[in-house]
Amino acid sequence: MSHPWLAARTAQFDSSGIRKVFDLAAKMKNPINLSIGQPDFPVPDAIKNAACDAIHADRNGYSQTQGIPDLRERLQADLQKEYGHDDRRVLVTSGTSGALVLAMMALVDPGDEVIVFDPYFVMYPALVAMVGGKTVLIDTYPDFRIDLEKVEAAITPRTKLILFNSPSNPTGVVADEAAARGLAQLAAKHNIALLSDEIYRLFCYDAPLPSPAHHNPNVIVVDGFSKAYGVTGWRLGWVHGPAAIIDKMTMLQQYTFVCAPHPLQWAAVAALDVDMSPQAAEYAKRRDMVVAGLRDVGYEVADTGGAFYVFPKVPAGKGTAQEFVARAIENELLIIPGGIFSGRDTHFRISYAASEATLERGLEVLRKIR
Template identity: 60%
Template structure:
């Protein structure tokens, strides 16, 4: 088999960052795992029951590409109530990752630029590459705020998309109303598409969630059930935006994912009616506990949403610190997986309290080695 068979785009997609971490972790005996980017609680019982009922009822065939009618109607009503945009349309995607891929593939031509904020969710860069575009990174260190002057300076004639994620993975930063309003109006002024990844929107602890779509009715919003309802493996998301863009995304979904899994869509309908406020409160408590235990020892910015702390390494590089943590049975992710910089590491507090306590104990030991 010849390597010339491999498409050039694949050589621009580097999975080595995560691979190196798990290579280091391969010999861990009793890992304290604070690396996982998904909720630690189980899928709500009523959601699981709705999935089982759909399977037993024979709802195992294709749905229409845009999603089953009851779920579409429920989501459309929710979005209409929030935004009151006359042209805002919704459809159901195969996970938020599927929604992101469809949005970028619909909008980005080869050679176009996509503005992302560093640190960024790892998939943004690779999905942009798949679409033939180039990521243009805006540094947000040390506090992870959106600097609108930097965004304006980064826009060129090749800029097609600005990709925003609040609450943010990996930093946990929740952008302010002022930042998001400014970003929305700047995108509108410059005729640049704005994609808002809102998968963590329910997990805001210090300020309310705000969507930039509030000020820019052309914003494409990506959302889903994975994080809020612990449905990561069920692959169910949704997207909404101006109808002419959504129609193109639906067309592409028809010839890629076909549709989201139909039984899971019925589970999603049950999820919309399920109260998860207790889970949000639990992560708020865990966030407070982690900041209380580590805040005086480590430089921690952001951490106002999602379920991550993005912590500055107190000595060495982020990768060196993580390697030492792994030698101490603590599995965390180096910041350079999400960033051009190798100065930080990501901790997930989506874990049981005793696991978090063990992780805190290791981190307290490690900070004294500097």
């Protein structure tokens, strides 16, 4: 319902379709919930203990806006080792979503164009619209691979930013080295910003993540602790990029989020010493199980190499993704229609961040309604 006090920009947004499914799950007795992109493994004790220790040590006030020195210095050292960029700086943010908001505010003026790959993380077009930008979608169907010729053709004098997400939410596809390098080179050639959203970096199952930041020192990279360590509710992310950009984002954080949650930043320092490869290996196993299970009964699924999602095509004759998902929900299976992530409504997203027993129940429903 509208209200005369609301700003005009609010008319562009509805509640996230993912949140609607999340709310639906809360009302169901025994749902097969393959809808939410949230790790299902327990947070390692070392990380939880560090958070509790920080709270009991009364580290509960504000931190420096840019993050506590112990965390920033550790991240900065890791960045220097990986990239060797003299001008690369780090900012600890209130979640990766906070980092994305600050980047949009720092980079995009009203009327600027932002290139986004379709399918996309649901937040991208909304964030672009919030700052008055224009989203320019580049179709990546059917295999969700980036066509560099399409990207170059989409660049205009108004293009300010390319938003790139690998491993991808919702498809689980990891862009290859040629695509990462090509995007980095295009951004440099046309003097436009490239933001690489690498929140699923840990979950690359077949090879390490190729980051465009290896090929262009001006690439802005968003990362975080939420997915890798199972702490999505802690709202703890970070961003790194050219000092001039990070400095301005830090100033913007002073007037918005103020700082990331202080005691949890101390837990993040401890997290950096925790080996999460066993969890990643378990998710690789689940990926194989889900992809094989879907293909065995005729679902069309693109090759996926990361995150914890697959994005199958709705079978022929079964209607739109919205209609197909409605039938799934009638069978207590919660999945997400592709139209939430795309200009098309032909696919649906499955999150395999769930137990093997839950995944098998979900596959059984999908066999039934195919």
